[in-house]
Amino acid sequence: MPTHADDLSYIAEAMPVFISEAEEQLASLEQLLLQLEDTPDDRDLLDALFRCAHTVKGSAGVFGLDRVVAFTHHVETLLDRLREGAFSLTPSLGTLLLQSTDHVRALVRQAQSDETESEGEGAARAAIVARLQAASGETAAAALVAPEAPAAASGNPRRWHVSIRFDADTFRHGLDPLAVLNYLRGIGAIPRLVCDTAAVPALDGFDPESCHLGFEFSLDTDAPREQIEQAFSFVRDDCVLHLIEPGATAQDFATLLAAMPDQPRLGELLVSVGAISHEQLMQGLDQQTDQMAAGHDALLGQVLQQSAGVSPKVVAAAVQKQRQRDGTASEDTGFIRVHADRLDEVINLLGELVIAGAGASLLARQTRQRNLIEANQQITRLIEGIRNSTLQLRMVPIGETFARFRRVVRDTAAELGKDVALEIVGGDTELDKAVVERIADPLMHLVRNALDHGLEAAADRVAAGKSAQGKLTLSACHESGSILIRIIDNGRGIQREKVLQRAWDRGLVEQGVVPPEADILKLIFEPGFSTAEKVTNLSGRGVGMDVVRRNIEALRGSVELQSEPGRGSCIEIRLPLTLAIIDGFLVGVGSSKFIFPLDAVVEVIASRSTATAVDAQGRGCVELRGALLPVVDIRALYALDSPAPERSSVVVLRSGGRRYGVLVDALLGQHQTVIKPLGLMLRSLRGVSGSSILGTGEVALIFDAASLGQLAAQPHSAAHGASRAPTDFQNGAHSTTQGQRS
Amino acid sequence: MANTHALPAELTIYTVGETGPKWLAWLDGGGDERLPVDASAVAEVDAAGVQLLLSLANALRRRDRELELVDPSPVLAAACAALGAGALIDAMPPIGA
Numbered sequence: 148m149p150t151h152a153d154d155l156s157y158i159a160e161a162m163p164v165f166i167s168e169a170e171e172q173l174a175s176l177e178q179l180l181l182q183l184e185d186t187p188d189d190r191d192l193l194d195a196l197f198r199c200a201h202t203v204k205g206s207a208g209v210f211g212l213d214r215v216v217a218f219t220h221h222v223e224t225l226l227d228r229l230r231e232g233a234f235s236l237t238p239s240l241g242t243l244l245l246q247s248t249d250h251v252r253a254l255v256r257q258a259q260s261d262e263t264e265s266e267g268e269g270a271a272r273a274a275i276v277a278r279l280q281a282a283s284g285e286t287a288a289a290a291l292v293a294p295e296a297p298a299a300a301s302g303n304p305r306r307w308h309v310s311i312r313f314d315a316d317t318f319r320h321g322l323d324p325l326a327v328l329n330y331l332r333g334i335g336a337i338p339r340l341v342c343d344t345a346a347v348p349a350l351d352g353f354d355p356e357s358c359h360l361g362f363e364f365s366l367d368t369d370a371p372r373e374q375i376e377q378a379f380s381f382v383r384d385d386c387v388l389h390l391i392e393p394g395a396t397a398q399d400f401a402t403l404l405a406a407m408p409d410q411p412r413l414g415e416l417l418v419s420v421g422a423i424s425h426e427q428l429m430q431g432l433d434q435q436t437d438q439m440a441a442g443h444d445a446l447l448g449q450v451l452q453q454s455a456g457v458s459p460k461v462v463a464a465a466v467q468k469q470r471q472r473d474g475t476a477s478e479d480t481g482f483i484r485v486h487a488d489r490l491d492e493v494i495n496l497l498g499e500l501v502i503a504g505a506g507a508s509l510l511a512r513q514t515r516q517r518n519l520i521e522a523n524q525q526i527t528r529l530i531e532g533i534r535n536s537t538l539q540l541r542m543v544p545i546g547e548t549f550a551r552f553r554r555v556v557r558d559t560a561a562e563l564g565k566d567v568a569l570e571i572v573g574g575d576t577e578l579d580k581a582v583v584e585r586i587a588d589p590l591m592h593l594v595r596n597a598l599d600h601g602l603e604a605a606a607d608r609v610a611a612g613k614s615a616q617g618k619l620t621l622s623a624c625h626e627s628g629s630i631l632i633r634i635i636d637n638g639r640g641i642q643r644e645k646v647l648q649r650a651w652d653r654g655l656v657e658q659g660v661v662p663p664e665a666d667i668l669k670l671i672f673e674p675g676f677s678t679a680e681k682v683t684n685l686s687g688r689g690v691g692m693d694v695v696r697r698n699i700e701a702l703r704g705s706v707e708l709q710s711e712p713g714r715g716s717c718i719e720i721r722l723p724l725t726l727a728i729i730d731g732f733l734v735g736v737g738s739s740k741f742i743f744p745l746d747a748v749v750e751v752i753a754s755r756s757t758a759t760a761v762d763a764q765g766r767g768c769v770e771l772r773g774a775l776l777p778v779v780d781i782r783a784l785y786a787l788d789s790p791a792p793e794r795s796s797v798v799v800l801r802s803g804g805r806r807y808g809v810l811v812d813a814l815l816g817q818h819q820t821v822i823k824p825l826g827l828m829l830r831s832l833r834g835v836s837g838s839s840i841l842g843t844g845e846v847a848l849i850f851d852a853a854s855l856g857q858l859a860a861q862p863h864s865a866a867h868g869a870s871r872a873p874t875d876f877q878n879g880a881h882s883t884t885q886g887q888r889s
Numbered sequence: 890m891a892n893t894h895a896l897p898a899e900l901t902i903y904t905v906g907e908t909g910p911k912w913l914a915w916l917d918g919g920g921d922e923r924l925p926v927d928a929s930a931v932a933e934v935d936a937a938g939v940q941l942l943l944s945l946a947n948a949l950r951r952r953d954r955e956l957e958l959v960d961p962s963p964v965l966a967a968a969c970a971a972l973g974a975g976a977l978i979d980a981m982p983p984i985g986a
Contacts (some may be wrong), residue, residue, distance in 0.1 A: 318902045324936040328971050342973030347940055349948035350912055353904035355941050
């Protein structure tokens with residue numbers, strides 16, 4: 148017999164799941180509300196909203212979280228009124244609901260840490276409840292007159308027919324049909340009740356915890372429909388319920404039969420409960436058989452049309468329930484919760500597998516046995532396949548992160564008194580989950596910045612000849628092996644003079660010195676900079692932009708700012724797609740091996756004579772199909788000391804819309820590259836973003852196309868200081884990355 | 890031997906999982922048309938418990954036997970009545986009649 152201790156331990160174990168699922172429901176609720184504000188009459192949105200609140204309330208009930216249940220009940224009531232069409236969503240109502248959602252979230256978290264509520268919080272909650280009640284019209288006279296219940300206030304009990312069939316998981320969801328029936332007896336009398344006992348399977352092979360109970364009964368009550376339906380609120384998702392109102396005809400019952408399985412037997416039940424007479428049942432069934440000939444779907448439709456007196460809600464509810472069971476409407480099927488650590492473990496093993504596979508392939512080639520070589524090639528292909536699929540598992544669409552900003556933009560714009568529309572483009576662009584999590588905060592700061600400083604107030608915009616509503620666009624797309632995120636606003640742009648003045652004031656630039664155009668905007672990212680006249684809550688303390696840039700660079704990304712005074716600004720953030728395994732292109736220079744990300748490689752010019760003139764830093768030009776291509780000689784750039792061969796090849800890379808070439812000795816082909824991080828002492832090496840272990844056991848450095856390009860483009864003195872003697876790379880990188888996770 | 894079958898004190902969702910399989914042995918007993926089961930000890934019951942009783946009754950009926958709940962506790966009787974399973978309680982005439 149379960150003890151209280153058992154219950155407590157069950158609750159403790161299951162609570163984290165409840166919390167995370169509740170948080171998901173609440174996040175969903177928030178998104179749906181924001182969508183609803185754009186399309187207030189969308190029926191599906193309204194239903195989905197109600198379901199979210201209902202689910203949270205129900206689950207909280209299972210855990211005995213009374214405060215959450217009580218509060219969410221009011222939210223649910225208001226949402227129910229909305230979906231009934233009692234009134235429409237207004238902005239202030241939207242704000243109230245958003246605030247309520249926040250409050251439910253806070254209550255759930257309180258429950259998690261088992262806190263007690265402070266007096267202030269209790270008062271705040273009561274205030275919101277009062278507003279919710281006022282909005283629902285839920286004061287004193289609870290009887291909203293529904294059109295189909297004319298005698299609502301008459302005080303004469305009326306006879307309803309209730310048909311309820313509980314789902315198999317009813318008991319597992321913590322619900323008890325006995326409790327439901329007892330509650331109903333509190334609002335009315337049940338003169339006749341029949342249980343479909345034949346539907347309960349015999350003891351052999353029966354799972355006692357599955358529910359097979361169905362009931363047909365009459366309910367004599369003067370309560371209005373809403374109150375009756377309210378009695379079923381907790382079990383509504385766990386049963387098929389038909390509520391047939393007083394004065395229904397045989398046709399209505401025919402409809403009821405049509406929606407249920409095993410009709411003749413149920414018909415008998417209806418007779419035995421006194422809902423219809425035997426003759427009426429026969430009539431109804433005959434009619435159905437005739438209509439059956441006309442096709443099953445037509446049947447339901449026709450019968451629906453004929454039954455004029457039946458509340459459309461009853462039938463609609465039944466049909467919808469049917470559809471749900473057919474599995475067409477469910478959003479939740481097809482997903483499995485996986486712990487992120489387990490996924491990382493798999494990817495790590497996969498990385499080792501790739502390297503081991505490369506080693507095996509190499510040995511196979513050395514044996515020169517064709518069968519063995521082919522077998523290894525097959526293995527390599529399969530490993531590539533697993534690699535792609537597994538890395539896909541870590542990819543999440545950035546749209547989820549972007550969607551969070553809708554609320555931020557809405558609230559912030561309202562706070563600042565600005566009218567801003569948020570546009571999201573490319574929300575289904577996917578990137579690694581770890582990257583998504585770490586980019587969220589920098590993005591938030593940039594969005595707030597744009598709202599605070601970039602976009603002007605409506606009056607100023609109109610005065611400048613622009614539309615009163617400002618536009619903020621968040622966009623994401625893939626570009627040459629990276630993900631490109633843009634934050635674009637059509638606000639006032641950045642005033643270069645102001646930036647320069649501030650830089651002079653803060654001592655970031657020598658007074659009077661004017662840096663080149665492209666560098667002025669970059670000053671904004673320097674620590675200690677801010678052009679805000681006053682520091683607001685949101686931004687202006689001067690600690691923002693440099694932290695943003697640092698966070699982005701920590702992800703091996705880059706950020707750039709473009710702006711046109713009076714027209715707007717655009718911030719471009721580039722991030723790597725994955726942090727673990729990529730397709731690489733292997734090259735050799737001297738005795739060293741290097742890898743380029745295959746996505747960045749445009750083409751390869753093999754084996755041309757080394758006629759390219761390069762300067763001391765290794766930079767030169769090559770003609771490619773009539774156009775000049777800047778090239779850089781790796782050997783010179785990194786001061787590798789092996790002699791140059793007679794012929795060299797050029798790898799043409801693409802980065803940020805520009806192309807350049809790299810001179811190498813040997814082209815060694817495609818290579819599945821497991822990225823190992825560089826050791827601490829090599830992190831500041833520019834142009835290189837990681838290292839990898841080849842099948843031979845050698846270490847190859849992985850170039851980052853963007854930073855290599857920048858390095859090559861820099862003036863002589865700066866770059867020279869940054870390059871380092873490479874001879875110690877291989878060993879150093881290898882020993883410090885042993886055992887580190889990528 | 891006949892009256893060694895008895896219902897447990899708690900017949901709810903928490904206990905039906907264990908109790909159900911135990912009752913399977915009762916089915917194999919063979920013998921009389923009626924299977925008497927002492928129902929006086931039931932102190933806690935819910936719909937899952939009543940459902941289990943219905944399941945037992947159905948299984949017995951398939952074997953041409955009937956379930957007889959002897960001396961049902963008030964709690965059990967009320968629950969059966971509420972769930973429309975009153976047939977479980979009042980089908981059988983008193984013992985000896």
